Amino acid sequence: METLFHMLCSTLPTRLLAYSPFLRSLRFGKWAVALCVIISQGAELLFAWGAIQSGHPEWVRLIEFLFGPIAVAMLYLNVRTSFPKLLFFFLFVIDYMMIVVGLSSFLSVRVLHAAARTWESSVLCLALYLCTWAPAYRFFRGCVARVERTKAPALWRIIWLVPALTTVIVLIFTGSLDDTLSGQWTFLFTRVGLLACVLVIYWVIVQSLDNLQKQAELEKRLAVETHLLDVQIAEQKKRGQLLVENAELIRRQRHDLRHQLTVIRELAGTDVEKLQEYLSTLIDTIPALPEVFCENEAVNAVVSHYGTLCRQQGAEFTAQLRVPPICGSVPDSELCVVFANLIENAAEACGRMTDGRRFVSLRAGLREGVLTIVMDNSYDGSVREEEGQFFSSKRSDFGVGLASVRAVALKFGGDAHFTYDGAVFSSSVYLNL
Numbered sequence: 001m002e003t004l005f006h007m008l009c010s011t012l013p014t015r016l017l018a019y020s021p022f023l024r025s026l027r028f029g030k031w032a033v034a035l036c037v038i039i040s041q042g043a044e045l046l047f048a049w050g051a052i053q054s055g056h057p058e059w060v061r062l063i064e065f066l067f068g069p070i071a072v073a074m075l076y077l078n079v080r081t082s083f084p085k086l087l088f089f090f091l092f093v094i095d096y097m098m099i100v101v102g103l104s105s106f107l108s109v110r111v112l113h114a115a116a117r118t119w120e121s122s123v124l125c126l127a128l129y130l131c132t133w134a135p136a137y138r139f140f141r142g143c144v145a146r147v148e149r150t151k152a153p154a155l156w157r158i159i160w161l162v163p164a165l166t167t168v169i170v171l172i173f174t175g176s177l178d179d180t181l182s183g184q185w186t187f188l189f190t191r192v193g194l195l196a197c198v199l200v201i202y203w204v205i206v207q208s209l210d211n212l213q214k215q216a217e218l219e220k221r222l223a224v225e226t227h228l229l230d231v232q233i234a235e236q237k238k239r240g241q242l243l244v245e246n247a248e249l250i251r252r253q254r255h256d257l258r259h260q261l262t263v264i265r266e267l268a269g270t271d272v273e274k275l276q277e278y279l280s281t282l283i284d285t286i287p288a289l290p291e292v293f294c295e296n297e298a299v300n301a302v303v304s305h306y307g308t309l310c311r312q313q314g315a316e317f318t319a320q321l322r323v324p325p326i327c328g329s330v331p332d333s334e335l336c337v338v339f340a341n342l343i344e345n346a347a348e349a350c351g352r353m354t355d356g357r358r359f360v361s362l363r364a365g366l367r368e369g370v371l372t373i374v375m376d377n378s379y380d381g382s383v384r385e386e387e388g389q390f391f392s393s394k395r396s397d398f399g400v401g402l403a404s405v406r407a408v409a410l411k412f413g414g415d416a417h418f419t420y421d422g423a424v425f426s427s428s429v430y431l432n433l
Contacts, residue, residue: 002118003057008041009126013126013133014094020141026079036078072090082156084159087160088147091160092163099196104122104124105117108124146206149210150210151386163198163202166198170190294323298332298336299321302343303362306339313347313348313350321365322364327433328369330371337405338429341404346377354380361376371433372429375427376427377424378425383420
């Protein structure tokens with residue numbers, strides 16, 4: 001019974017601690033967590049009891065090792081996070097448990113002159129947990145927050161090996177909790193001192209990764225802002241060019257109109273039949289009005305321009321837009337960034353298709369001060385995404401087009417979501433006007 005009680009006192013607090021920073025990201029709720037903890041803890045104690053009853057108490061240590069991976073699997077089953085990050089954090093908790101158990105064993109042998117797995121050692125273990133659980137919880141909660149913020153999947157797939165190898169080395173030399181070993185100062189240094197130093201090193205690693213993540217986010221934000229500025233400048237240049245072209249067109253039309261009126265005046269008094277023929281020719285040469293998609297002139301110009309680009313790529317382009325002339329606090333330049341990036345990306349996606357129907361369907365509407373933009377477009381089924389960020393089809397790094405759309409949406413109290421199913425890429429954006 002002493003051995004079983006020691007197992008309960010040494011493992012249950014750390015199992016609860018492992019779940020505590022993830023209470024807001026549980027898959028099935030707290031009752032499911034409680035059930036998993038009870039089942040795993042009960043099964044471990046049951047197997048240990050069976051080993052002791054069969055005359056093999058040395059198997060208890062093996063059972064403890066085997067239930068470590070089971071505890072990790074149950075933690076992953078109940079928590080929404082990537083497995084490498086979860087494993088990295090779980091090894092933190094294991095090192096904390098080993099420090100507490102090692103220190104309680106040392107004090108039990110050295111001070112109380114009792115064995116490492118006795119009632120005295122178990123009570124000391126519980127006392128140490130009670131004294132250190134609150135600061136340990138704050139430590140691990142901060143660790144989890146920084147780990148979750150650091151989005152580097154390739155790094156997390158290998159960095160968990162650092163705590164894993166160190167933990168294995170410490171377990172090899174101090175895992176038996178032998179009475180003659182537990183009471184020595186070398187044991188205290190190896191088990192407690194070394195692991196404490198390792199925890200500090202791990203914390204420094206997490207802090208460094210967090211700082212690198214913040215720096216990467218700043219660089220990404222700068223790239224997005226630069227891209228937004230470039231898009232706005234490009235759209236302003238297009239609008240300015242259109243104004244110049246329209247002014248030149250009006251000048252030529254005024255010049256041509258003067259000659260045409262002179263011809264009409266001459267024909268009006270001489271040959272009515274030629275006059276009618278001449279007027280019919282003039283009517284046929286009058287250019288058609290540009291396509292009108294919405295009341296907002298800037299958005300209409302952008303949609304017209306990129307809609308033509310879609311058609312040049314062989315895509316069927318349709319748009320049903322209800323965008324007011326003045327969109328509250330959202331300037332036209334920001335709206336143009338959203339529409340331009342969405343349609344330009346769709347045009348490029350259609351251009352990469354080698355077969356199948358190419359289409360771009362754009363819809364926008366205003367309701368209760370919220371402008372919603374929805375677009376579906378065909379694509380070749382190739383999309384590279386990593387933690388919500390899309391890779392560029394032109395470069396090897398992340399693209400800034402969709403990131404710019406999301407940046408504008410967030411700037412005005414909205415958001416942007418992008419989904420795909422292998423045939424259709426869907427974009428949903430909303431902004432508070």
